[in-house]
Amino acid sequence: MRCPFCGNDDTQVKDSRPTEDNSAIRRRRFCPACGARFTTFERVQLRELTVVKSGGSREPFDREKLLRSMRIALRKRPVDADRIDRVVNSIVRQLESSGETEIPSSQIGEMVMVxxxxxxxxxxxxxASVYKDFREVTDFNQFVETLRTDAPAG
Structure with missing residues (x-):
């Protein structure tokens, strides 16, 4: 594996262990050329997924993009980073096991919403404000009102 600091191709694995949910292997690496230490993650990828955007364009599925969007939504909220990672892993597993190689972005958005x-x-x-493209305060009000009416009494 190439060192991200100096570009040396010869790095050494110092420690390998599974992540808590056993969805990846965490490897601590050392670069003998510059002395840097860094971590890599190895994940199983069942198939190459392509995201079909609403405009028809296609791009490779990017797990990190999904993770970033969830982290942005959950910024400064009391949700543990490991829990976010488990949700992302769950969504990715669902997508990969669906049997489809082309996934509409709307399907991913709905899964995140759930x-x-x-x-x-x-x-x-x-x-939802980004996914559903809220333009006015009234859009927020209407959406929150649907949450109130859909919520169980109590």
């Missing part, structure tokens, strides 16, 4: 709805309602509204 998970955020159970994780944190504020993050759910934040994500």
């Amino acid at each position: 998970h955020l709805g159970t994780l944190d309602k504020v993050a759910y509204v934040r994500y």
Whole structure:
């Protein structure tokens, strides 16, 4: 593996262990050329996924982009980073096991909405504001009102 600091191709693995949810292997590496230490993660990828955007364009599925969008929605919310990672892993597993190689971006967005709805309602509204393209304050009000009417009494 190439060192991200100096570009040396000959790095050494110092420690390998599975992540908590056993979805990846965490490797601590050392570069003998510059002395840097860094971590890599090895994950199983069942198939190459392509995201089909609403405009018809296609791009390779990017797990990190999904993770970033969820972290943005959950910023400053009381949700543990490991829990976010588990949700992302779950979404990726669902997508990979669907049998489809081309996934509409709307399907991914809906999956994120479902998970955020159970994780944190504020993050759910934040994500929805971008995903559903809220333009006015009234868009927020209408969406929050649907949450209130859909919520169980109590």
